[in-house]
Structure formats: C-alpha cells, structure tokens
Amino acid sequence: MLSDLDRRILRRWQADADLSPSDLAAALDLPAATVSRRIERLRETGVLRGLRGVIDWAALGYSVEVSLRIQLDKTVPGAFDALMAEARKVPEVTEMQTFLGRVDLRLTVIARDMTHWQSLYRDRILTLPHLAEIEALMHVATVKTDQTLPI
Known part of the structure; x- marks a missing residue:
C-alpha cells in the first residue's frame, strides 16, 4: 500500500x-x-487524516485530568447513544472511547483544579443519563505519549 x-x-x-x-x-x-x-x-487514501495542534492543557491552567470508566444501564434501549450525546456537550470532556467488555465507555475529563473537578463531577458527569457504574481514575503522570509508528 x-x-x-x-x-x-x-x-x-x-x-x-x-x-x-x-x-x-x-x-x-x-x-x-x-x-x-x-x-x-x-x-x-485516508492514511493522513489531517494535521492537529497539540494543546498543553496544563499550560492553559487545567491541572487536573481524570479518566472515567463507565458502565451503562444496558436495560435501557438507546442508553449508549443518549449518554454519548450528553457527554459531547461537556466541554471539559476531551476524549471518549468505547469498549467491549466490563467497561463500556471511557471519558477523559480536564479541570482547572479540584474544586472545578468536584463541580464538574457533581453537576455534569453524575447527571449523564443511564449510568450504572462509574470509576474515576485521577491522572498522576504521563509516562509515555507517542503516536509515531515504525513505518
């Protein structure tokens, strides 16, 4: 190719x-x-999908990053789409990933500080529809972030 x-x-x-x-x-x-x-x-051919600017969120004052592992209430038809539609409306959600297995969805959320995080969590995250279980993992350090591949 x-x-x-x-x-x-x-x-x-x-x-x-x-x-x-x-x-x-x-x-x-x-x-x-x-x-x-x-x-x-x-x-x-779709090999190059575009060029992106990489933003250092910490340099802009966002010092908290949290990874949320979410299980959905799968008894509700359309739960997946409804939750993702609402999560897209939260500006601090920087990434959404779907999975097969115990975890259905992972969200990456940034916040300015712990007070901001607490507010986001209570007012925006916990109000997302059809949550069955949620686990918050506080980001401590990035050990490796590299999207280059041996070509």
Missing part, C-alpha cells in the same frame, strides 16, 4: 511534525511538487 517514498515522507514527518511540506521536501532532498503530490495522495 505504501511506497518506499511514502514511508520516508511519513517517517520524517512523524519525527518533526512542524515541517511544512516544502521544508519536508528539502529535508528529504526531494522536489516540493513530488512531496506535495504524495501528501495529497496519502490524504485521499
């Missing part, structure tokens, strides 16, 4: 995502037009 050139482009871009396509071409000693065409093809 990927050519050697595509792999070179992706490896270099993973190593330095701040490179513009023209800088990427220069770093790979390739014509800018070639790299631009390859990038466009990688987007069209």
Whole structure:
C-alpha cells in the first residue's frame, strides 16, 4: 500500500511534525511538487487524516485530568447513544472511547483544579443519563505519549 517514498515522507514527518511540506521536501532532498503530490495522495487514501495542534492543557491552567470508566444501564434501549450525546456537550470532556467488555465507555475529563473537578463531577458527569457504574481514575503522570509508528 505504501511506497518506499511514502514511508520516508511519513517517517520524517512523524519525527518533526512542524515541517511544512516544502521544508519536508528539502529535508528529504526531494522536489516540493513530488512531496506535495504524495501528501495529497496519502490524504485521499485516508492514511493522513489531517494535521492537529497539540494543546498543553496544563499550560492553559487545567491541572487536573481524570479518566472515567463507565458502565451503562444496558436495560435501557438507546442508553449508549443518549449518554454519548450528553457527554459531547461537556466541554471539559476531551476524549471518549468505547469498549467491549466490563467497561463500556471511557471519558477523559480536564479541570482547572479540584474544586472545578468536584463541580464538574457533581453537576455534569453524575447527571449523564443511564449510568450504572462509574470509576474515576485521577491522572498522576504521563509516562509515555507517542503516536509515531515504525513505518
């Protein structure tokens, strides 16, 4: 699926995502037009889904991060969709993941401090529909966060 050139482009871009396509071409000693065409093809085929800015929430004053493991009341038809729709309305929910198994859903929630977290938990999280069980795991440290793969 990927050519050697595509792999070179992706490896270099993973190593330095701040490179513009023209800088990427220069770093790979390739014509800018070639790299631009390859990038466009990688987007069209869905290999590249877009570029993102990575925000350091702590730098913006959000010092609390909590991972919520949620079990739904599965006796209620549509419980899953209803809960996810309401959770999407909470701006402090930065990530939602679904699972098969004991845990149905995991939410990542950020807060400015413990007072803010307590308010979010009481007023927004515990009011989500169809909760059967919820476990809050307080984030202590990030040991590894890396989405690069050997290509």
